[in-house]
Amino acid sequence: MSAWCISRYFLGSTVSIIEARRFVTTFLKGWPDVATAELIVSELATNAIRHSASGRFGGRFLVTIRGDAGRLWIAVLDEGGPGRPRIFPEYPDLEGGRGLRIVSEMAAEWGVLGDHRGRTVWASLNDASRAQRQDC
Numbered sequence: 322m323s324a325w326c327i328s329r330y331f332l333g334s335t336v337s338i339i340e341a342r343r344f345v346t347t348f349l350k351g352w353p354d355v356a357t358a359e360l361i362v363s364e365l366a367t368n369a370i371r372h373s374a375s376g377r378f379g380g381r382f383l384v385t386i387r388g389d390a391g392r393l394w395i396a397v398l399d400e401g402g403p404g405r406p407r408i409f410p411e412y413p414d415l416e417g418g419r420g421l422r423i424v425s426e427m428a429a430e431w432g433v434l435g436d437h438r439g440r441t442v443w444a445s446l447n448d449a450s451r452a453q454r455q456d457c
């Protein structure tokens with residue numbers, strides 16, 4: 322069974338969140354968990370813009386979705402910065418702190434790669450059996 326992947330850069334502005342969601346839903350059309358994938362990319366893209374250098378003028382972020390061995394992998398590569406993605410304690414304040422918790426609860430696994438020069442925040446979903454669309 323061959324893996325597939327697709328990536329696209331987006332400008333680091335809020336309008337790109339809608340575009341990133343559309344990118345995922347269009348590509349995964351018909352896949353049973355498309356709403357979860359959409360929510361995940363929305364949270365990760367929002368974070369890239371809000372919390373990393375991707376949100377600066379001229380910044381961008383890269384969305385990758387990959388299907389491999391029954392797994393769907395969704396990742397957002399940002400342009401880094403001093404802050405790190407972290408899950409806040411159980412009770413977030415009114416300002417936020419929910420996004421990564423939601424992602425961690427919906428995903429089979431999630432994690433962070435990279436450093437201040439650029440971080441990839443990724444989440445995987447199981448049962449990508451129907452997500453086989455094309456070869457990489």
Ligand SMILES: Nc1ncnc2c1ncn2[C@@H]1O[C@H](COP(=O)(O)OP(=O)(O)OP(=O)(O)O)[C@@H](O)[C@H]1O
Pocket residue numbers: 364368369371372373399402404405406407408409416417418419420421422440442
């Ligand atoms: N891509 C990122 N780069 C750097 N820091 C990040 C990144 N994503 C998240 N963080 C850090 O992790 C914290 C938790 O992220 P989370 O998405 O859970 O909450 P939030 O973005 O603050 O609020 P919201 O509930 O609106 O998502 C953020 O406040 C931020 O400090």
Ligand SMILES: [Mg+2]
Pocket residue numbers: 364367368417418419420421
């Ligand atoms: Mg967030």
